[in-house]
Amino acid sequence: MDVECLPALSGIRPRQRGGRRVQRKVHVRPACPARGERDHTGRARAGDLPELLPRTVALGVRRSETRAVTVQLDSALAADASVGLWLDPPVLPTKWLYDGRGSRLFDEITRLPEYYPTRRETSILTDRAGEIVxxxxxxxxxxxxSGTSTKTRLLLDAFSAAGRPFTYVPVDVSAPMLAESSAILARDYPTIEIRPVEADFTQPHLTLPHADGPRVAVFLGGTIGNFDDDDRGVFFTRVASALTPGDYFLLGADLIKDTGRLVAAYNDKAGVTADFNRNMIEVLRTGLGATGLYTDDFDHIARWNPVRHRIEMWLRARRPVHATFAALERDWDLAAGTEILTEISTKFELSALHEELASAGLAQVDTWTDPFGDFSLTLSRR
Ligand SMILES: C[S@@+](CC[C@H](N)C(=O)[O-])C[C@H]1O[C@@H](n2cnc3c(N)ncnc32)[C@H](O)[C@@H]1O
Incomplete structure (x- = not known):
């Protein structure tokens, strides 16, 4: 049965009414415990969760504080875990890699010698930001x-140089990273309005804030590769419906290339990606009150799936695992060698990607690649 575990944000709506915090009612499932440290919203499939009960949460930001929107509840991890961890093979959505520590580790990954996507996308943005504006x-x-919004600065520089009033809405599930990066951006770009939103972009009802002029939705870093083929089509359709004719969509996508380079990018020598992947065990342990669950019991695996054109990241149990999740009131037993799927990163062939965008109603305006042909940036118009 498909259920909404946390329909807390029915879209992306930063609430700013003269600096007041805005209280909204949302529904949470009492069976899904709050986690406190990090807040998430999300879609989940679950079998027998109890009836929805209303709870009031704050979705507002004070302009002067430039803080991330906060939703004081987190039952999405419990719902995702109760469904995914008992599948064969077990699976957990990629977003759970990005708690505060995971976000910092990803930022470290972007500077690793093996991790070419960030450098390639940066070079395209450096060359093309003016044209995009x-x-x-x-x-x-x-x-x-949005993560750290580091590459986005190239676009922010170009938009602020255009001299028009401009608003930047970074959207991320990682509250600590979102708050920190938004505060830094507000300091560095005093003429740009920064309106951070903590939200899950996979939620069904994607709505964008209103603007008195064209908007551009951007999705950088090759994160689109984290969707499987079906979900990617659904996401493009949701983005297209959230935009109005005359708005734009800028998409960064990693391209198919030599398998050795692809695998190395997800299995660096310094072991940062391994730490990033294993951090998901720590997220489960702390988020669901687990005993008997240790990051050292898992190996990081990155492998190329040639049929589906994607890198897959797995966690493989080094020994038999017997864990208990207090929050789920459930034991989790894994045989040695069991693998948990934690991330897919699909690599693209440009013409197929353009067809997918077009069939969602996003007509290609321009596409750029870096000089090595590793990475692409496609601007399409609604
Ligand atoms: C691969 S990183 C890319 C970060 C940045 N855009 C870049 O290009 O370096 C993916 C980012 O998306 C965020 N993220 C992952 N899943 C998400 C979801 N379902 N909803 C919102 N943000 C999500 C993560 O917290 C992280 O900041």
Missing amino acids: AETESVMMVEFG
Whole structure:
């Protein structure tokens, strides 16, 4: 049965009404415990969760504080875990890699010698930011999965140089990273309005803030590769419906290339990606009150799936695992060698990607690749 575990944000709506915090009612499932440290919203499939009960949470930010929108509940991990961990093979959505520590580790990954995507996408943005600004004439940029927003600065520089009033809406599930990066951006870009939103971009009802002019939604870092083929199509359709004709969508996508380089990018010599992957065990342990669960009991695996054109990250149990999740009131037994799927990163062939965008109603305006042909940036128009 498909259920909404946390329909807390029915879309992406930073609430700003003259600096007041705005209280909204949402529904949470009492069976899904709050986690406190990090808040998530999300879609989940679960079998027998109890009836929805209302709870009031704050979804507002004070402009002067430039803080991330906060939703004081987190039952999504419990719902995702209760469904995914008992599948064969077990699976957990990629977003659970990004708690505060996971986000910092990912930031470290972007600077590793093996991790070419960030350098390649940065080089395209360096060359093309001016063209993107001139073409879109946008007054608002909404970025899904903004992280540190480091590369986005190239676009922010170009939009602020255009001299128009401009709003930047970074959207991310990682509250600590979102709060920190938004505060730094607000300091560095005093003429740009920064409106951070903590939200899950996989949620069914994607709505964007209103703007008095064209908007551009951006999705960088090759994060689109984290969707499987079906979910990617659904996401493109949701983005297209959230945009209005005349708005734009800027998509960064990693391209198919030599398998050795691909695998190395997800299995660096310094072991940072391994730590990033294993951090998911720590997220489960702390988030669900687990006993008998240790990161050292798992190996990081990155392998290329040639049929589905994707890197897959797995965690393989080094020994038999017998854990108990207090939050789920359930034991979790894994035989040695069992693998848990934690991330997919699909690599693309450009013409197929453009067809997918077009069939969602996003017509290609321009596409750029870096000089090595490793990475692509596609601008499409609604
Ligand atoms: C691969 S990183 C990319 C970060 C940045 N855009 C870049 O290009 O370096 C993915 C980002 O998306 C965020 N993220 C992952 N799943 C998400 C979800 N379902 N909803 C919102 N943000 C998500 C993560 O917290 C992280 O910041």
